[in-house]
Amino acid sequence: MTTAQTNTTPLTVDIAIVGGAMAGATLALGLAKLSASQSRPLRIALIEAHVANNNHPGFDARSIAIAQGSIFELTRLGIWPKLQHLGTAIENIHVSDRGHFGMTELNAKPLGLDALGQVVELAQVGKVLFDELTKSPVSLFCPAKVTDIQAQQDGHLVSLDDGTQLHCQLLVAADGAHSVVRQQLQQTTEIIDFDQTAIVANVITNQAHQHWAYERFTQTGPIALLPMTSVPSAPSAQSRFSLVWAVPPAKADELKHADKTEFLAALQQAFGHRVGRFIDVGQRASYPLTLSYMPRPIFHRCVFVGNAAQTLHPIAGQGFNLGLRDVIGLLDVIENALTQANVNAKTEVDVGSSAIVHQYLAARQGDRDTTLRNIEFLVRGFSNQYWPLVAGRNIGLRLLSWFPPLKRPVAHTAMGWR
Template sequence: MTADTKTNNMTTDALARQTQAPNLVDVAIVGGAMAGATLALGLRALSEKLKRPLKIALIEAHKPGSEHPGFDARSIAIAHGSIFELKRLGLWSKLAHLGTPIENIHISDRGHFGMTELNAEDFHLQNLGQVVELERVGQVLFKQLEASDIQLHCPGRLTHVEAQADCQLLTLNDGTQIKTALLVAADGVNSRVRQAFNLPLEQMDFAQVALVANVETDKPHDNWAFERFTNTGPLAVLPMAPLKGNSRVSLVWALNPSEAKRLQSAAKDDFLSELQKAFGFRAGRFTHVGERFSYPLLLSHMPRPIYHRTVFIGNAAQTLHPIAGQGFNLGLRDLVSLLDVIKQTLLTEGSSKEVADLGSANVTHNYLKSREKDRNTTMTNIEFLVRGFSNDYWPLVAGRSLGLRLLSWVPPLKAPVARTAMGWKSLS
């Protein structure tokens, strides 16, 4: 069969699908990385708990692996509060074996006297959070998706979306059409859904690039995480599960673009030497580095992460600088808020109607209202941290060093910092 024949057959198949009646679903999710996959499984659990059958579709271009931008070789820290929510959704029991606990966090300001620690035992906890590798998490989540009755379109790409009065009409690259009462965009900062509707996205360029890698050390990490502020930006080291008996940490290093480019292509020994110089020896000696990745650091957000019968969650709604490790944790709070709104809709509208309208203006606006304060506060705090800890302007250096020291000298001051780090609304 020639390439032209294959193309013609694919086109014929796509046209045949478009002549079929569209699939009718209650919720269609575009994007199946952490936020989208978690939401889909959370919706399925909610449907079963309330005994209200929901038709759910998930559209994702890649299965977990090196080609998947959301389930690649990076690691993320899942805050204590986020783990609580994942337990509530019934998902953490499937992921717990992949986690490496963070029991202590050391925060320091390179070249200055400011430093402090957060310790789980001070808050009567086993850990402050867990570090997971995204690719391994993705494989577990996709097994759950494939074993469910969720309509999983993978590989699948959204090629067209049409807003209609009572639904959003989606067309996929294979010609499949889906009519959904509620469309959820979980497709990242370059959201195709946002672009299709020409909705505004505000961005702030920090003129920094994150260099990401897994690094081996010559001594166990003992479940310590480190955040070290340098004149180019923060340098974070997170504990990971050992590999072949070797202690590993996950590195996120914020640099100016030219330095990031140089270090990404530098010889491994040269890279490790410069990393050691910037970080010091609190984590031991860095002995080996894996493949290095980089991505620009931006603060992006949609002023109104809703549209007609559409909501935006996770990185589609906002992307954060990794300085405080809050990206996924904020996105998880997005989807938990959406689940709560949907639950209330099912319990109220569904009691008097045969089927609740999950894409109504009440749903989208209640979601918007529920997320406003948390989003604004988190983004403001992140911008403050980046501006305050990424320069050598001496009044700021003195102020931040004193602030870090005060946290050590006056332990009660750590509670607000710990609440932010763990995603808790309150601490006993």
């Protein structure tokens, strides 16, 4: 890590990343690895408002599922080997429609894989990523907040709350759903409100999870359970799951404040007994479920990645995986530009040029648009009780069970394979 000091004159960097949670930290480490092979290494700055601990909004008590395609990319960047000890494998996924006949399974072994993905706890991941950043050549400004951004012809002048100013050729917004960069540059988002609220908590069951994850669709919205590492002192027969439960906003407030017995009884009634009996629940949090996106996640010498570019409904667990593909797309575009410069014997590359920014947009548009459409289709299709839709989706789930070859493209999409 390069120690970041307060400057009276702007610090010149090639790329300034605002936001050091999963997307921003991964991008910074990926750029550092890419830069190491260059004759003139890239000057990279990462600006993060919070220290990586349990109070960090991007590295809080939640868990996420990292799809196998994302594991491949993180391994290529040299990041996953640092994180793999934190992962709990998802070997099988059970999908069902409560009260109807539709259900299916996705399994790793028929695909020749050990796992379909890995579940990690964000608080633990954050500490590892920040430890890696401190060992890297990235200039880390943390804790520091962006107070002003001035767009200039050759870059952006970014002012921080400690008086530091940075001038960058390329500004990357990785600062989440409430992006300060997006607000400063007066960029708008489109928002689709699903009229659902997610209840998020860790729950314990009296049966071993055996590396199964579950997606159960109900009349109020989906219930997702992701397998987690067990508490060391817990009996071996018990399991921890990360729960995301979508319900109407009024019901969410009731569930969030219900006593433990009432909450577990309501969850048991909604989910059933496929994972055994729910015997405990940790601290509960909630947040509204929307799909928001920037139609064009670029601006003058600026690109938006991860939740700064789009936020997804948690159905199918694609939020981080789509954001990581943003990061990989940007890394690929920059690497191609650096490679081309080497071929042409150029010593300098303007990484914020209009060509690079628009190449990023073109690289991401197809995958991004398809994922956004698919997520909206799943949410609306599985939350609707109109009988033709109910029949259609249940027949579709059954067809996947009856004709296993149909599962392969579904599994590839779920795993984020491009």
